[in-house]
Amino acid sequence: MDCSRRRVLQYGAGLALLPLSGCATFQSANDGETVDLMLVNSSDVEQSVEVTIKSDGETVFEESYNLSTPEGESGSISEPGILEAGQYTVVASTDTDTREYQYRSTCANVNNMDDKIYVSFRNNGRLEISSTYCGT
Numbered sequence: 001m002d003c004s005r006r007r008v009l010q011y012g013a014g015l016a017l018l019p020l021s022g023c024a025t026f027q028s029a030n031d032g033e034t035v036d037l038m039l040v041n042s043s044d045v046e047q048s049v050e051v052t053i054k055s056d057g058e059t060v061f062e063e064s065y066n067l068s069t070p071e072g073e074s075g076s077i078s079e080p081g082i083l084e085a086g087q088y089t090v091v092a093s094t095d096t097d098t099r100e101y102q103y104r105s106t107c108a109n110v111n112n113m114d115d116k117i118y119v120s121f122r123n124n125g126r127l128e129i130s131s132t133y134c135g136t
Contacts, residue, residue: 034081035088035105040120041067041075047121052091053083053103060088067121085115092119092129101129110134 041047046068053061061082067075085105092099107113116132 033085033108035083035085035103035115035117037061037079037082038116038118039065039067039077039079040118041069042123043121043125044069044123045125046075047125048094049119049121049127050093051119052093053117054089054091055086088117090117090119090129092127094127097127099127099129101131103131107132107134 046066048066050064052059065077069075085108088103090101090103103117105115107115113134118130120128122128
């Protein structure tokens with residue numbers, strides 16, 4: 001197992017969002033063959049982000065989002081089933097930051113777990129990308 005700092009941070013970010021995967025707001029009809037995109041804004045200001053997802057260098061999904069934050073709550077948007085299970089490069093960009101994440105589906109053979117990509121704004125406004133991880 002690769003224990004590089006980057007890998008540990010990726011796992012940590014994914015685990016930090018794992019409790020959110022069961023929220024009623026985020027329920028989906030994922031069939032194990034598709035990937036959901038979840039956008040979450042935990043900061044106290046509206047955030048705008050452009051999400052681009054590529055497969056083998058070709059853009060397969062591109063969309064811009066504005067995430068508001070109702071008082072005392074996180075703002076969220078769910079995009080169920082936007083991709084087929086597979087490997088992708090996910091890029092999230094704001095006016096001041098760009099993050100890139102290498103995604104690979106891992107939940108297709110795990111009961112009651114859906115493959116999800118999370119684009120999140122933490123409470124300090126920091127942009128992060130993570131995903132569910134079901135092993136190998």
